[in-house]
Amino acid sequence: MKTSDKKRVLREMLFARRFEERCYEAYVERKIGGFLHLYPGEEACAFGVLEAARVGQDYVITSYRDHVHAIKCGVDPKAVMAELFSKETGVCKGLGGSMHIFGAANRFMGGYALVGGPFPLAAGIAKGIKMKGDDDICICFLGDAANNQGTFHESLNMAKIWNLPVLYVCENNLYGIGTRIDRSTAVIDQYKRVSGYDIPSSQEDGQDIEKVYAAAETAIDHVRSGKGPYFLELMTYRYRGHSMSDSNAYREKDEERMWGNRDPIIMLRERLIEAGELTLEDYKAMDNEILNEIEEDVIKFAEESAEPSAELVDKYVLAENDPWVNGGAG
Amino acid sequence: MANIMFWEAIQRAHDEEMARDPLVIAMGEDIGVAGGTYKATKGLYDKYGPERIIDTPISENGFTGLAIGASFIGVRPIVEIMSVNFAWLAMDQIFNNAAKVRYMSGGQLEAPVVIRSPGGTAHQLGAQHSARMEKVFMGIAGLRVVTPSNPKQAYGLIKSAVRCNDPVFINEHELMYNLKGEVPDEEYFHPLEGSEVAREGRDVTLFGYNISVHWCLQAADILSKQHGIEAEVVDLYTLSPLDRDGIRESVSKTHRAIIVEEAEAPVGVGSEVMAIINEECFYELDAAPARVSAMNAPIPYNHTLEKMVIPDAKDVVQQVLKMFGKA
Numbered sequence: 001m002k003t004s005d006k007k008r009v010l011r012e013m014l015f016a017r018r019f020e021e022r023c024y025e026a027y028v029e030r031k032i033g034g035f036l037h038l039y040p041g042e043e044a045c046a047f048g049v050l051e052a053a054r055v056g057q058d059y060v061i062t063s064y065r066d067h068v069h070a071i072k073c074g075v076d077p078k079a080v081m082a083e084l085f086s087k088e089t090g091v092c093k094g095l096g097g098s099m100h101i102f103g104a105a106n107r108f109m110g111g112y113a114l115v116g117g118p119f120p121l122a123a124g125i126a127k128g129i130k131m132k133g134d135d136d137i138c139i140c141f142l143g144d145a146a147n148n149q150g151t152f153h154e155s156l157n158m159a160k161i162w163n164l165p166v167l168y169v170c171e172n173n174l175y176g177i178g179t180r181i182d183r184s185t186a187v188i189d190q191y192k193r194v195s196g197y198d199i200p201s202s203q204e205d206g207q208d209i210e211k212v213y214a215a216a217e218t219a220i221d222h223v224r225s226g227k228g229p230y231f232l233e234l235m236t237y238r239y240r241g242h243s244m245s246d247s248n249a250y251r252e253k254d255e256e257r258m259w260g261n262r263d264p265i266i267m268l269r270e271r272l273i274e275a276g277e278l279t280l281e282d283y284k285a286m287d288n289e290i291l292n293e294i295e296e297d298v299i300k301f302a303e304e305s306a307e308p309s310a311e312l313v314d315k316y317v318l319a320e321n322d323p324w325v326n327g328g329a330g
Numbered sequence: 331m332a333n334i335m336f337w338e339a340i341q342r343a344h345d346e347e348m349a350r351d352p353l354v355i356a357m358g359e360d361i362g363v364a365g366g367t368y369k370a371t372k373g374l375y376d377k378y379g380p381e382r383i384i385d386t387p388i389s390e391n392g393f394t395g396l397a398i399g400a401s402f403i404g405v406r407p408i409v410e411i412m413s414v415n416f417a418w419l420a421m422d423q424i425f426n427n428a429a430k431v432r433y434m435s436g437g438q439l440e441a442p443v444v445i446r447s448p449g450g451t452a453h454q455l456g457a458q459h460s461a462r463m464e465k466v467f468m469g470i471a472g473l474r475v476v477t478p479s480n481p482k483q484a485y486g487l488i489k490s491a492v493r494c495n496d497p498v499f500i501n502e503h504e505l506m507y508n509l510k511g512e513v514p515d516e517e518y519f520h521p522l523e524g525s526e527v528a529r530e531g532r533d534v535t536l537f538g539y540n541i542s543v544h545w546c547l548q549a550a551d552i553l554s555k556q557h558g559i560e561a562e563v564v565d566l567y568t569l570s571p572l573d574r575d576g577i578r579e580s581v582s583k584t585h586r587a588i589i590v591e592e593a594e595a596p597v598g599v600g601s602e603v604m605a606i607i608n609e610e611c612f613y614e615l616d617a618a619p620a621r622v623s624a625m626n627a628p629i630p631y632n633h634t635l636e637k638m639v640i641p642d643a644k645d646v647v648q649q650v651l652k653m654f655g656k657a
Contacts, residue, residue, distance in 0.1 A: 059403070061399075090436075091436065091438075092434060092435050092436035092438070093436035093437075094436075095433060095434060095435075095436045096434045096435060096436060097434075100434040100435065102434075102435035102436070102438045102439060103438075104435065104438040104439055105438075109402060109439065110431070110434075110435060110439065112426075112427065113426075114422060114426050114427075117395070117422065117423070117426060117427060119392075119395070120391070120392045120393070120394075120395025120396045120398070120399060120423060121395055121396075121398060121399030121402070121423075121427060122399060123392075123395075123396045123399060124395065124396040124397060124398060124399020124400035124401070124402070124405075125399045125400065125402060125403055126399075127396060127399070127400045127405065128353075128399070128400040128401075128402070128403040128404060128405045129403070130381075131352075131353060131355070131381065131400075131405060132353075132403075132404070150389075150391060150392070151391060151392060151395065151422075154387070154389035154391060154392025154393075154395075155392055155395070155396070157387055157389065157392075158386070158387060158389065158392055158393065158396055161387070162384075312436075315437070316432045316433045316435075316436060316437045317432070317433055317471050317472050318432070318472065318474070318496050319432070319440065319494070319495040319496050322494050322495050322496065324490040324491075324493040324494040324495075324519065324522065325490070325494060325521065325522045325523050326521050326522075326523070327486065327490055327518075327519035327520055327521040327522075328490065328493070328519040
């Protein structure tokens with residue numbers, strides 16, 4: 001990664017961190033309802049991989065922990081926050097919510113709330129790319145616990161036999177909701193499970209964005225060059241509970257401290273300071289600027305936006321005025 | 331007009347749509363090299379190749395989900411699930427993703443996927459290969475459900491479903507693939523909403539769909555010849571959304587209604603049509619509506635018991651005579 005890119009990505013990651021922390025506050029203030037799954041601690045995964053991709057052109061799909069992936073794909077943070085505030089200016093007009101952020105114009109194909117649900121969707125998008133003859137790829141981000149669903153196995157098998165341009169990124173944060181991976185999963189190293197489908201795979205430190213970026217470059221080159229699917233496992237940790245309804249009582253303090261010391265944002269910041277590319281004052285100024293931007297720009301927009309109009313309640317159940325419903329006579 | 335079999339009509343619809351649009355594909359177990367369990371894709375593997383006529387692994391949820399994902403970016407998949415019993419495995423992808431993606435994305439994405447699958451009781455296939463599942467599909471917002479009773483509908487419904495931007499589930503029947511019927515020589519697109527009067531009558535309306543339309547027609551014939559009762563037969567080729575206008579019009583004319591379904595009665599087409607009759611034209615009724623349906627049991631293997639569970643034309647005649655105080 002070039003120094004200028006590292007500095008830009010540091011700002012993007014910090015923005016994502018502050019965005020998510022502000023979501024937490026808004027949830028406590030009851031501005032955000034439903035379920036809320038936050039990303040702090042895992043930022044280097046999404047940013048490292050998507051830095052190596054053609055953001056906005058490659059297709060991205062993920063789970064319910066989706067705000068940050070959407071923003072990195074180019075979806076307007078104001079529209080994401082407005083969606084969380086369930087306003088009509090939200091990306092999905094207030095019909096989706098935190099777990100269902102979509103940004104089709106940026107080829108962010110959505111957040112899905114059934115664990116493992118996007119595995120076959122990603123393979124299907126890759127099938128579509130292949131049929132159109134484009135050199136785009138589909139990148140699917142899911143957590144380690146999704147790999148215990150049948151869709152994991154079914155999709156890897158199909159992606160391999162049909163040589164589909166899909167990159168599966170496993171954000172291994174060591175917990176499936178509140179159950180530690182060794183209590184739910186026979187094989188801890190997720191990349192090893194993929195060998196059963198003859199798909200190349202690797203494991204990387206998910207806290208170090210430069211390592212993630214390098215691993216993603218290799219993985220993306222493989223997929224884009226037509227060699228078929230790839231599985232990249234990134235070892236990471238979420239600093240908050242699974243969702244806001246999570247007591248977070250199941251993790252050891254030592255473990256949390258250990259991962260807290262490997263904060264992806266701090267790691268990159270320190271590296272840039274050591275290299276003389278950044279001062280702590282620069283960083284603090286940037287942080288203040290971000291906090292201000294989130295408050296004055298993002299939150300204000302979400303707060304001041306209107307509630308969805310009542311006509312929206314059933315507007316998108318089916319296609320509107322589709323002529324083929326009447327046999328094409330319409 | 332050509333008199334062709336049900337499977338030939340389906341095959342012709344696939345062929346025409348695939349020739350027209352290179353993004354139309356078909357997927358399913360054994361549909362390619364093996365030619366299809368029901369011959370619905372016969373000859374198409376040689377014509378369109380393995381990228382478009384896709385033999386899938388036996389992974390119903392996986393390949394249905396894959397088709398749904400492909401449909402997000404413009405591919406028009408026609409998925410064959412070999413039996414509706416196996417479609418249970420694909421429910422997660424159909425219900426959670428195909429039926430909801432337009433809504434939860436605020437109209438940004440759509441899933442124009444066609445899923446065909448035969449249900450129904452055939453010949454001693456046992457409890458796990460004889461289910462009728464239309465009642466499950468028709469209860470899901472965001473999913474269209476149609477069910478052809480003849481080759482013309484089978485052809486025209488696929489033609490419209492492939493082009494429609496909604497996910498469409500086409501409920502076929504194991505026993506009907508060799509049924510013959512007239513199909514127009516020119517291209518024909520069947521509406522995805524509505525119902526058809528398959529036989530005009532004045533005394534009672536028999537509502538049927540898919541195979542039960544044929545039982546209703548046989549029953550109407552017997553009733554006319556032997557009992558002087560003229561039954562109207564309404565073919566509910568659309569199960570979601572049900573044709574409220576068509577139901578009201580026919581009941582307002584005959585003032586009596588019987589719903590005939592191969593499925594067990596609870597939470598079914600019959601209960602839904604009765605609810606619509608109550609809502610739309612209760613005061614037109616001269617008699618309480620009735621259902622002819624399967625017993626509430628899994629399907630047994632034994633042939634005699636199997637026939638006992640599933641209704642037929644004789645049961646329809648009996649129910650009509652009972653309604654008229656003649657049985």
